[in-house]
Amino acid sequence: MSKKFTKDHEWISLDGDVATVGITDYAQAQLGDVVFVEVPEAGKQVAKGDDAAVVESVKAASEVYAPVSGEVVEGNGELEGNPALVNEDADDSGWFFKMKLADAGELDGLMDEAAYADYVKELD
Amino acid sequence: MNAQIDIVADSVAGILKRTPLHALHVKLGAKMVPFAGYDMPVQYPLGVMKEHAQTRQKAGLFDVSHMGQAKLTAHEGDAAVLFEELVPGGIATLKEGRIRYTQFTNEHGGILDDLMATRFGDTLWLVVNAACKDDDFAHIAAKLEGRATLEIEQRALLALQGPLAEAVLAALMPACQELVFMQSVWTEFQGTEVLVSRCGYTGEDGYELSIAEDKAVGLAEALLAHEDVEPIGLGARDSLRLEAGLCLYGHDIDTNTTSAEADLMWSVPKRRRAAADFPGADVVNAQLADGMAKQRVGILPEGRAPAREGTEIQSATGETIGTVTSGGFGPTLGGPLAMGYVPPAYAAVGTEIQLIVRGKAMPARIAAMPFVRQNYKKG
Structure with missing residues (x-):
């Protein structure tokens, strides 16, 4: 499946019944140098819009929200020791967590890549 | 994702003022944010981490033109003597061209602002915080009415900071080499008068350069043309000053903290304490004699999670202490790293405390400041 995007600048990519969640390249650029990331532990239940992870730059702390409801199956442990990976590769290896979706239908409410690009264009 | 805290930007309604370097910041690709009523660069394309390292390792150029500059002249005699009515610092004893750090205090000893004062003859050159400057100038005018004249100087102020600052600046203004930390001199740059002061807000050696507004871009461009100089935004300015253990007014000090509580008594000479002749001297002296409810300390969190402004401090046994x-x-x-206020019983270096970050208690300990060794050129 191609990526879907939230207005809060998370991306979600579904593979089978497990989705990977990260923040967008636009979001990492807005944050600046990332110095700390806290990812959720496996087994954590999150509802759509819940605080799921934390990302901090030198100057600001931000929450990463769950784009859809479900159960976290893995946090990206790599980010603890190397938070700068979010800046270097937000779209791929800088992912935050993987989750099992409670209702795949929730994905329908999110933006596709073209819609997100338009959305970001309007913010600048 | 949603930014919850931004320790640099503050929201200001209405039209933002611009410094003489505004167009240059935009041209350099700065991300601009509102700060103290001005549209200021928070970071350039280099980014906060590299801008910070640049300043520690080479030289960084900061626009601090939003700060207030003014010249105080007494109607009779020495302005520095009069000025001691407003601040606890040793100002009357300042030698020619020497700079002092001090604070404006109220009758309760609360800090109204912190500032730098430099003596030239019987006059004082003052540099105050942008967010406080209108109040500061009104305060001086009211307290010294009929006895002194305060001329507000509409000038640009640049800061060149870092271990290579002297080598870079010497090519443009050789007089800078003769200064030591906290010393000032008037010199020239391309026929324009510049006040060069060897001080700053980064913990590094460096200078602040006061120049006519219409000459500021020329000076900034001449400095940026040097391969060892990069422009630095407010983001790195904040991380640099925090590592240096320096207070940010409105955050680490305000009217609810005294010079004693803020651990700034190094800036208050014994003469002033003994004479008790500054606003709030009785409060400060009582705190020094009888103890304080709180004092400013450095804090090192264990682990990697930053503890931001407003984070609750608890004792190791879970009591809220600051x-x-x-x-x-x-x-x-x-x-x-962090700074904050705790009761003196918890203020000793090495004391174990807890910080409540997102509802979880994180271990931390009281630490000596500065966190990073200062690198001043002492005389």
Whole structure:
């Protein structure tokens, strides 16, 4: 499946019944140098819009929200020791967590890549 | 994702003022944010981490033109003597061209602002914080009415900071080499008068350069033309000053903190304490004699999570004992750092405390400041 995007600048990519969640390249650029990331532990239940992870730059702390409801199956442990990976590769290896979706239908409410690009264009 | 805290930007309604370097910041690709009523660069394309490292390792150029500059002249005699009515610092004893750090205090000893004062003859050159400058100038005018004249100087102020600052600036203004830390001199740049002061807000050696507004871009461009100089935004300015253990007014000090509580008594000479002749001297002296309810300390969190301003501080046994007033990540330190206020019983270096971050208690300990060694050129 191609990526879907939230207005809060998370991306979600579904593979089978497990989705990977990260923040967008636009979001990492807005944050600046990332110095700390806290990812959720496996087994954590999150509802759509819940605080799921934390990302901090030198100057600001931000929450990463769950784009859809479900159960976290893995946090990206790599980010603890190397938070700068979010800046270097937000779209791929800088992912935050993987989750099992409670209702795949929730994905329908999110933006596709073209819609997100338009959305970001309007913010600048 | 949603930014919850931004320790640099503050929201200001209405039209933002611009410094003479505004167009240059935009041209350099700065991300601009509102700060103290001005549209200011928070970072350039280099980014906060590299801008911070640049200043520690080479030289960084900061626009601090939003700060207030003014010249105080007494109607009779020495302005420095009069000025001691407003501040606890040793100002009357300042030698020619010497700079002092001090604070404006109220009758309760609360800090109205912190500032630098430099003596030239019987006059004082003052540099105050942008957010406080209108109040400061009104305060001086009211307290010294009929006895002194305060001329507000509409000038640009640049800061060149870092271990290579002297080598860079010497090519343009050789007089800078003769200064030591906290010393000032008037010199020239391309026929324009410049006040060069060897001081700053980064913990590094460096200078602040006061110049006519219409000459500021020329000076900034001449400095930026040097391969060892990069422009630095407010983001790195904050992480640099925090590592240096320096207070940010409105955060680490305000009217609810005294010079004693803020651990700034090094800036108050014995003569002033003994004479008790500054606003709030009785409060400060009582705190020094009888003890204080709180004092400013450095804090090192264990782990990597930064504890931001407003974070609750608890004792190791879980009692609430204070609040973080500045906190973040120290790029040179390579980890989180903070300052805040705790009761003296918890203020000893090494005391174990807890910080409540997102509802979880994180272990931390009281630490000596500065967090990163200061690198001043002492005389």
